Amino acid sequence: MEDNGEEKLLAVARHIAKTLGHNETMADDILQIFSNFDGRFSREKLSDNIVDDHDHHDDHPRGSVAALELTLKSLDRQISRYVEADHPIWADSADSAAFLDTIDELIATIREWTLVSRQKAVGACLVRAQDLMQQAMFRAEDEFRSLMESGGESFELSRDYRNGESTGNLSFDSEDDDEGDIGNGVDNEIPVAHPITDYEIVIDALPSGTIKDLHEIAKRMVAAGFGKECSHVYSSCRREFLEESLSRLGLQKLSTEEVHKMPWPDLEDEIERWIKAVNVSLRILFPSERRLCDRVFVGLSSAADLSFMEVCRGSTIQLLNFADAVAIRSRSPERLFRVLDVFENLKDLMPEFELVFSDQYCLVLRNEAITIWKRLGEAIRAILMELENLIRRDPAKAPVPGGGLHPITRYVMNYLRAACRSRRSLEQVFDENVVPPPPPSKLNNNRGGSSSSSLSVQMAWIMELLESNLEAKSKIYKDSALSYLFMMNNGRYIVHKVKDSELALLLGDDWIRKHTAKIRQCHANYQRSSWNKVLGVLKLETGSQAANVAASTMKDRIKLFNTSFEEICDVQSGWVVYDDQMREELRISVVKLLLPAYGSFIGRLRNVPELRKHVERHIKFGAEEIEARINGLFQGNTGSAGRRK
Known part of the structure; x- marks a missing residue:
């Protein structure tokens, strides 16, 4: 028992020496004091045990487990x-x-003892320290959230903060609300920007002092x-701001099914609202959030x-999902232009996606934007x-009455002109x-000197x-003329629309020349099939045979001419030439074709002796x-024939 009691006494002495002896000199002095005080505390016994203790346990500069x-x-x-x-800690700076x-x-204590000591007693202390740290972090989290919420009650807009310019304090609200209504209701608690077209501004969503306090908490x-x-408490506060901003910009949260049924x-x-929202988000809201994250x-x-990723993920997915739903909706041709609007806006915003979502956490959002943009291209x-x-199915x-423009010609050409x-x-x-290009036989006949781009091939094929x-x-018309x-x-209309649009660059000058x-x-074919019969009537033999033409033949021919000419004029006055210039050109060509032959025939008719006395009766x-009758052609007046008769 005595040995056991002495061992306990020595253990206490060793503990005191270890605790107080922060270095070898101090420990040696303590041992000397103990040795002088009691012979049982000999230098040899205590120093040997202390050495043994140091051989089996890690030393720590701050002392023992008790410390x-x-x-x-x-x-x-x-x-x-x-x-x-029960009050906010950050209400008092002290x-x-x-x-x-x-x-x-506490952080320093845990770090020191975790790295240095392996004693079991220290492990138990570290568990207590971690529990204490968790309590401190819970309170720090509450303080962080409180600062985020209170700091968001007022903020600034900075115009091009990189250049150091600022517009000062501005109040934000929806476009339709009066300035005096701000802060009167729940809907006004979260400030939101007016719709704008100038994107060179950044929202300072929190005061500088609040940002500094948040940083100090975040660092710990x-x-x-x-x-x-x-990050979670930060993003939960800022995410609400973004979601409310999109709502105030008029963008609804729509599922793919809802978009398809709309x-x-x-x-x-909705696409118009989406275009505004996606531009404000990528050019103002997201960069502002990125800047705020980097400061906090x-x-x-x-x-x-x-x-930043957690703040922007929900809003970004909402914007991209809408674009995706537009991309996979039905493929009706009239929807091209809105799909193009969505495609072009995403294309224009790709640099912003690359810049704002450049970190590793946002890689999935950046890739998703690229995927949906390409899907819009596929659409x-x-x-x-x-x-x-x-075009193929159009029966x-x-x-078309009067041979005028077919509706499909107008539709396709105006469609392509707008698309281009x-x-x-x-x-x-x-x-x-x-x-894949169209069949070579088709393509080679129509491309001419046009560009070899895939779009040029596509346009030539549609043409x-x-x-x-x-x-x-x-071929439905019974009259070949x-x-x-x-x-x-229709050909004139097509060429005109091509020359007057970007289609000219795609199809090329050769295509235009060939179709002209x-x-x-x-x-030429119209003149031949329409007026050849009349010209044949007026055609007379020349030379010796001309004198032998009987008066009865001349009389029959002038009568046949009168009938044929009147029939053609009555019919073709109901035909249509839509283009004023082409109508005039066509009339002039007919006049130049017909009048010389008619004048020659009338001259010969007047020289026939048997008819000379009553010739005017036959003309x-x-x-x-x-000429007047020819100038009345192609007016589309289907009732003229009846009136003339």
């Missing part, structure tokens, strides 16, 4: 005071500074291993990136393919994924389909009247 326990007890007392406080200092000391939470918790006029309005989490890049290609099908039923205002976007769409469709429709007039009208030549050929039309 660690004393430190934790002190920290527990301080932290409990702040954790149990309290906040003391709270942060306490956390710093990250150091204590609570970085994700800090009537097209309503969806067009300065020096804590991983926490800043994670927080555009599919819509133009549907236009091809529409050759009843002919976005030529560069369409070129990008088709060059991204080259479509070929349209021309083939019109040729099929022209009217068939040619129909092709002239086709129109001239149709013109129904003078030269001026012939």
Whole structure:
């Protein structure tokens, strides 16, 4: 028993020597004091045991487990005071500074003992320390949230903060609210920007002092291993601002199914709102959030990136999901232009996506934006393919009255003319994924000197389909002259629309020249099929045979001419030439073709002796009247024939 008691006494002495002896010199002095005080505390016994103790346990500069326990007890007392406080710690700068200092000391204590000591007793202390740290972090999290919420009550707009310019304090609200209503209701608690077109502004959503306080808390939470918790509370506060901002900009949260069921006029309005919202988000809201994250989490890049991603993820997905729903909706040709609007806005915003979402956490959002942008391109290609099908399916039923413009010609040409205002976007769409070219026999006949881009191939192919469709429709006319007039009208309209738009750059000068030549050929064919019969009547033999033409033959011919000419004028006055210039050119060509032959015939008629006395009785039309009747053609007046008769 005595040995056991002496061993306990020696253990106490060794503990005191270890606790107080922070270095070898101090420990040696303590041993000397113990040795002089009691012979049982010999230098040899104590030093050997202390050496043994050092051989089996890690040394610690702050002393023994008892010292660690004393430190934790002190920290527990301080932290409990702040954790149990019923008022905000950051309401008093002294309290906040003391709270942060306490956390710093706790972090340092845990770090020191975790790295240095392996004693079991220390492990138990570290568990207590971690529990204490968790309590401190819960309170720090509450303080962080309180600062975020109170700091968001007022903020500034800075115009081009990189240049140091500022517009000062501005109040934000929805476009329709009066300025005096701000702050009167729940809806006004979250400030939101007016719709704008000038994107060179950044929202300072929190005061500088609040940002500094948030940074100090964030720094401790990250150091204590609570970085994700800090990011979560930060993002939950800022996410509400973004969601409310999109709502105030008029953008609804719509599922893909809701977008697909929405009537097209309503969806067009929704696309307009989406365009405004996505531009404000990528050019103002998201960069402002990025800047705020970087200021709150300065020096804590991983926490800043994670927080920013969590803040913007929901709003970004909402914007992208809407664009995706538009992309996969039905492929009706009339929807091309709105899909192009969505495509072009995403294309224009790609630099912003790359810049704002450049970190590792946002990579998935950036990639999703690229994926949906490409899907919109696929939708555009599919819509133009549907236009091809529409042209193919357009039936050759009843002919257009008077050989005028066919509705499909107007539709297709105005459609392509409007579409090619976005030529560069369409070129990008088709060059991204080259479509199979049309059959060589078709393509070689129509491309001429046009560009070899995939879009040029596509446009040439649509032109070929349209021309083939019109040729099929022209065959419905029983009068071949009217068939040619129909092709002239539609061909002239097509060439005019091509020359007056970006289609000219895509199809090229050779294409225009070839189709202009086709129109001239149709013109010649019209004259031949329409007026050859009349000209044949007026044609007389020359030379010795001319004198032998009987008076009866001359009389029959003038009568046949009168009948044929009147019939043609009555019929063709109901035909249509839509283009004023082409109508005038056509009339002049007929006059130049007919009048010389008619004048010659009348001269010969007057020289026939048997008819000379009553010749005027047989001449129904003078030269001026012939010209006047020709100038009355192609007016589309279907009732003129009846009136003339």
